[in-house]
């Protein structure tokens with residue numbers, strides 16, 4: 001059996017490694033030269049770390065990351081509202097994780113500079129993937145792991161209906177030894193009481209932190225399409241937006257904004273779509289963000305991508321036929337994905353609701 005994985009992000013690489021470890025002929029086809037582009041860092045809980053260890057990554061030794069043992073919720077004046085212990089959570093930089101995964105796959109399995117364009121059919125059966133550079137990869141199974149804007153998904157199921165994005169997120173990463181030291185493994189989130197506005201800080205090392213500002217774009221926003229995202233004007237607009245929205249937040253927040261290099265920050269339009277009725281069509285199957293996207297409030301996108309790889313590879317290796325394997329994969333993953341989509345929406349609505357008085361459950365109960 002020859003498996004062609006389309007997209008070499010976290011889902012695609014994990015899938016490639018699992019299949020390679022079981023001597024399945026697999027190629028991972030990625031559009032970038034090296035896919036570690038975009039995204040700063042993410043939280044991962046023990047399910048994802050278990051997958052990392054199964055893939056032979058001793059995450060402590062090989063993958064720089066920082067244990068995050070506490071979640072602290074504070075209000076926008078700095079008052080502590082809630083504090084809870086997190087078990088087995090780590091913060092990893094996306095570039096570090098991708099570099100590690102790339103090393104676990106032999107070079108001949110990785111095919112870069114391949115932008116998937118379309119499938120080639122023979123008598124109604126998909127037999128090959130074609131790339132925009134003219135290259136073609138024949139196979140028996142095709143796995144769409146090409147992220148939230150998946151071309152593979154679009155070609156087998158058509159356009160999905162994304163829920164309109166009601167929350168946006170500005171993300172950044174800064175070096176600041178004093179502040180990172182003071183966080184000491186603590187994910188701190190400052191939440192404005194009566195508006196959809198929050199600021200989070202997560203240490204990625206002894207000297208570095210990632211930060212994010214989640215905001216209701218109805219409060220204030222940057223006009224879309226006026227300036228290019230790589231322009232100095234855009235970065236200045238981004239800085240002004242954060243300074244303006246967060247002007248009453250505590251000193252730690254002001255310190256981050258003061259030292260942040262806004263050329264490395266960007267706005268992430270958070271969005272999701274309903275659970276698909278199936279993840280496969282004929283010999284094509286979807287995984288990771290290509291298969292499902294939930295809102296970021298549950299911090300589970302990466303872990304879910306890795307769990308997809310574990311489950312799908314297990315099903316492909318152990319079920320008697322591909323249709324049976326793909327159906328079992330869907331059955332095993334669908335409930336949990338649906339729960340994350342729904343929980344993300346509940347947390348978003350709570351975040352946006354100015355009348356909501358309770359403490360907002362910012363960490364998913366599903367993935368505790």
Ligand SMILES: Cc1cc2nc3c(=O)[nH]c(=O)nc-3n(C[C@H](O)[C@H](O)[C@H](O)COP(=O)(O)OP(=O)(O)OC[C@H]3O[C@@H](n4cnc5c(N)ncnc54)[C@H](O)[C@@H]3O)c2cc1C
Pocket residue numbers: 006007008009010011012029030031032035039040041042043044114115116117145146147148151171268287288289290296299300301302303304305
């Ligand atoms: C700012 C930000 C913050 C996040 N924070 C968190 C967090 O805290 N916790 C968490 O768990 N998750 C978080 N996520 C989500 C997480 O990054 C994704 O859910 C996860 O990376 C999904 O992995 P994936 O492999 O399915 O998709 P991706 O990582 O998007 O990988 C898709 C790959 O496919 C490639 N590709 C796309 N199109 C093509 C094509 N046509 N041909 C070939 N290759 C193609 C891309 O280059 C990419 O390498 C965050 C995401 C962002 C953007």
